[in-house]
Amino acid sequence: MKPRNKCLHPLSRRNAQIASCATSTITLFGKMSKVFFAVPTPESLTKIEIVWKYFDAWSKVLAPKSNRIGYVDVFSGPGRYDDGTDSVPIHVLKVALEKSLQGKLIAVFNDIDFKPDLERNIRTIPNFGTFRSIPKVHDYEIGNDPSPFSRLYEPVRDIPTLSFIDPWGYKGLSLELVASTVHPFGCDCLFFFNYARINHALEVDNFTENMDVIFGQQRRSDLQERIAGMSPTEREKRIVAEVTDILKASGAQYVHHFGFAYSDKNTTSHYLFHLSKNNLANRIIKQITSKLSTSQSQGVAKFRYKRDEDPQQELFDQPADDLQESLMILYEGKNLSVAGIISDHSRRTSMQYTDKNYKDVLQGMEQASIVKMDRPFFERPAGTLADSVMVYFPKKRTPKH
Secondary structure (H helix, E strand, O other): OOOOOOOOOOOOOOHHHHHHHHOOOOOOOOOOOHHHHOOOOHHHHHHHHHHHHHHHHHHHHHHHHOOOEEEEEOOOOOOEOOOOOEOHHHHHHHHHHHOOOOOOEEEEEEOOOOHHHHHHHHOOOOOHHHOOOOOEEEOOOOOOOOHHHHHHOHHHOOOOEEEEEOOOOOOOOOHHHHHHHHOOOOOEEEEEEOHHHHHHHOOOHHHHHHHHHHHOHHHHHHHHHHHOOOOHHHHHHHHHHHHHHHHHHOOOOEEEEEEEEOOOOOOEEEEEEEEEOOHHHHHHHHHHHHHHOOOEEOOEEOOEEOOOOOOOOOOOOOHHHHHHHHHHHHOOOOEEEHHHHHHHHHHHOOOOOOHHHHHHHHHHHHHOOOOEEOOOHHHOOOOOOOOOOEEEOOOOOOOOO
């Protein structure tokens, strides 16, 4: 998350490119229900934990290198549930105060339905008045007019900024516009994607215009053709892959996703996407979300939260073996550092693994004499593999005739 002098934000220098998508944002599924903020579900608590923990880690990297850092929450909610549980805005501000960031943080919140509640709730935070820049709360409607989205970013223009975009249902924001928030380095985004509703909308002709806004007309059409007749599992993989491809094509070099399953069935309701241009940011978010995953296989987290899920391995799910095969194919005959492998493989593929997963697999490949390393295992402390170690992948042997 290395900062640069200029952190381009939506509708600034990329105005011509982004405005064509932003001008057609459409409200798809109505407004936020006040009932939603009565008592948090376990899924909501998990989402909140991911966001505030990532803000904490992100700010630790950026704050020492920057005079100011920004945080923009596009659909904030009231900041607190009716039962007194803090939601994302208050958690983020509390972390900022605990880490003595009140002199650096510029926080911008927005919610058309809950502005008075949010303003009242954040002012109950102890030492709220010590912020050098008092957090701003707006009630802009994010819809057909792109200017409110742009105005949210005016106070944080040219500084490293973390964005959190959590629409109620789906506001019709294009994926290209979401990706624009991570230009260039130092700016990351967490985006809550309502998979269940998008999946349904792709089957209903009435929502074609809305899907064109989100995916783009040609991509939407191609996607619908591809997923026709697919099983629910394959369909979900294809839709998530399409979202990832669009986000990467729009400028996010690293995209990570964490799923939330319905508590009463084995299907996904939402995904939390993390977008960044930085490898360290990608490694950090995977460390956070892997620990909150409710199941794993071969020591690899499934990056999913499901209440009461059986954490045991599935018989036919072998993600560590899949990673080994992928590494052997991609890096045949090449020499890379461990850090280089993690960075390049994470960027080039949609496979999701933590640093530990990569290192465990590479050490297993070394033990099996599949790869060699410039510092072999007997010269390293037991069970360790530093980022700087070089890994040598062999070329395929051509069979002699």
